[in-house]
Amino acid sequence: MKHLFAFFLSLRLTVVCLLLLCVLTVVGTLYQVDYGLYTAQQRFFDSWIVLFFGVIPFPGTQLVLLFLFINLFANMMLRFQYGAKQSGIIMIHLGLMLLLAGGWVTRQFGQEMFLTLQEGEGSNLASDYHDWEIALWREGQTRMRDVVAIDADYAKPGRVLPFEEFGLRLVVEEFHRHARAFRSTDPNADFGILNSTRLIRLDPARPHWEPQENVPGGMFLIQTADGQSQPLLLFGGDQAPTIFEHNGEEIALSLRRKRYQLPMNILLLNFEKTFHPNSDIPRSFASAIEVDLQGVTRDVLIEMNRPFRYQGYTFYQASYADLDHGQHLSTFAIVLNYGRVIPYLATAITFVGLSVHFLIALYTRRRDL
């Protein structure tokens, strides 16, 4: 126990952790050149253990940060001297602990999604960047729709996805995170495979660097309660849901990006972009939206560097696309983050701490500052 305390209290641990972070930062940055930001982030910065060359274990950023946090906490509790002269040091480390804690809160409870709207279009459903779901609903419902969805992560070959509400289940035959889909060259041929866009085959493709570019696909067997079954192909790139007729009802099946319900309805009124004269250097992008909060509406302008915030949700102007007839699509990045104030506070405390510490050190002409 004594050794454990000594270990977590030691300044050597601090230095080793900081050096490990240096190494991870450098390697993780260089890794991005070949594998993209997301993969690098997953492999080095969001992980507990990194395997170099696939075999050599190395502590991941999360593990190092945990050790650093414990080291810091232990030192603050047991070793730090508390007095006016040490006020700077205390503030610096308090701020850093808060920063680490804030990072943890964001990581655990944050949610990133997006919403793409055409001018004149409104929605209260945002999509996930990476996660997909298999969703079923009854066609014909107009204003409100009851949807049952299962995470696509659950779709592993051999598994059964139960949709009891509809009296059917899907048996997963194959599923690919990123797939290419093919249809027959003969438009009249019937292969007996259910798909809205007449796709008949899927091939696995190498997953993309940036996972939001991946389009999954799967082959399933629809089994009904009365023992009938039919092959089904669902592809993330399908333009329309696949319709299955069962007991006189039309059931829609779709493999789509995971949806999140927002506490408000967003209507895109207008999107405007301006450029510097005679050039394609963008000057500004702005979306005028109408926000409907349970019947109360208000107009909001979302611009670059000027997001819209509401109840922990923040909407940012992320991208746009030009359509025909001067119409535009505007995409908003939406972030739900309860801990977003923490890093602000942590930064302020640490900065004040650093300033106080170095000013005291300069004033007292301490050699090592």
Next chain:
Amino acid sequence: MMRFWYGLFIIACGLSVPATLAYNYEAVEDPAVVADTIAEMDEMAESVVSQLRLDDLTEFRRLPVLHNGRKMPMQTYARLLLVQLSGRTSYEGEPAESWLARLILDPVSTLDDRVFLINHPEVAQALNIPVDENRRYSFTDLHGAMGRLGNLAQRAARLESDDRSQVENELLRLYANQVLYLDIYHSFEFARPHPAFAIEHDELIQALDLPRQDRPYRFFDIFVRAGSLQSLIEPLATKQPDQWSDLEHAAYALSSRMYDWSQRHQESTFVMIPLMSHGEETWLSAWDSFALGFRDATSLEILNALAEMAEAYQAGQQLDFDMAARHFRRLVAERLDDDRGMANLDREVRFNDLNALHRATWLYGWAFFVSLFALMGRSRWPYSISLLLLALAFVLHSTGMIMRMVIMGRPPMTNLYATFIFVSWVCVILGLFVELFQRNRMGVLTGSLSGVLLLMFSRRFEMEGDTMGAVVAVLDSNFWLSTHVTTITAGYAGCLLAGVIGHVWLLQAAINPMRTERLRSIYYAMMAMLGFGLTFSFLGTMLGGVWADQSWGRFWGWDPKENGALLIVLWTAVLYHARLGRMIGDVAMAAGTIVGAIIVMMAWLGVNLLGVGLHSYGFTSGLATNLFAYTAFELLFIAILAPLAKWRMVNV
């Protein structure tokens, strides 16, 4: 005979190559079209070479031009153009604006000017032209190889940019520069008498109410009479050509020529005429004004002012030239209704004339040399002089930086170039502070050294284009530019200066470790700078997170630039904690600050070489080699000096 060929190429290129933006390689056209225009070459060959020159271009250089989305004075444009063509800001001692005035108003006089830089001798060989020692060629030198250049450039343009060799890139650059040169060459052709508009038909002269004169008319003379010409040819639509009178034939031929000419130079990049429509600002070249049929009173007055300017230049009449230029400027100002923008043109001319940053670089250099003398001798006057030089350089440096801020209406950092200006400025301030506190010449030495090195390096960026370019949307936030970028670059400055002082400490310890008091004060200054660097790097990094949170909705995203900044903070923290735990001594600490400076350079510049992430803006060719050489030098310095210093401190 020579002129015959000039004419051929000038017309051929004017017709066959749509005016491109510089470096728009995709627009390389089929050079075979070149051959079709022999009929017009005689006419072109008659272009007039003016024997008269105007010396005073004060009015000319403050005229507005739009380039890369930014209004700039003609003087700045002239320098950028000349740098792009020749890699120099003046032509054989002639100021850039004077050369540009010749190119647009008396273009034939520039045909023999050696302004085309060819960096790679293989390019000259490929074009079968004798290799010039100075690597600079005139249009005359190159004209025989135009067809071949077009062919080679076309082939290079088909390759993916990553697959192109240096020679291919150079070919494309040369081709783009030729196109640009010709584009500007023709920009004022409407205002020069031209054989294409020599009207011999008396009746037509009368009908158009043209003055009788010996020399040919100008395009512009006919353009202002377009109404009369139109009324002459309108009835022809209902008549067979064999029923046309001589007058009608002549009028028709003239109107066809007018149309050809107005179409020929469309989409020129040399744009001087603003147009406000539906609240949006668009700029046109004179030719586009003609082609798009802008015949309202103001447009005509603007074009008239340009034509008068050209005429006065050719006639060598200074007063008329200045009056026409002023008139043009007033008309543009009225149309733009942007007093600040117009006043900025004058400010930019003053900024260019003052040349404060270059002068400051020289003064920093002198301050550094004199401070070396001050270190060696016991006399006090070299120290006073070096301090005076440093202060003078700093005043100039500050003036230049503030003028840039006023002209751009932005904080001092909008691009990589500007961060060099700012970081060197902070380094000098920190140096002056060290001097103020310690008075041991260390501040003058390190401050002036950082100033001269960083400003010298910044000149590389001046050779790559406009340093006051328009700011893209995501950076368009003065608040975040002035907080995040200012603090992070101040952090860079602190860590860099700590590194510079680290060098001095190691040298001092290796050469004369007995002077413990001196070593102590240098060490103290080094640690103070490191503390400053850590504080501001941390704040800057975190403010970057705050900006990212405000703009993209995430505080931290492991983007390469963020990681670079984080690395500076982490490394500095390693040094402090290792020192606190007595894991390293003074020598390792000094070596550590030098490594810190390497990390700063990597975070500042190296990240841009990776070509990924949100911050990969200013890529600079040759940067990788420079960074590698710098790192190798520093590591070698540490490898030799650190053990030596340690040994000397123990054994002496």
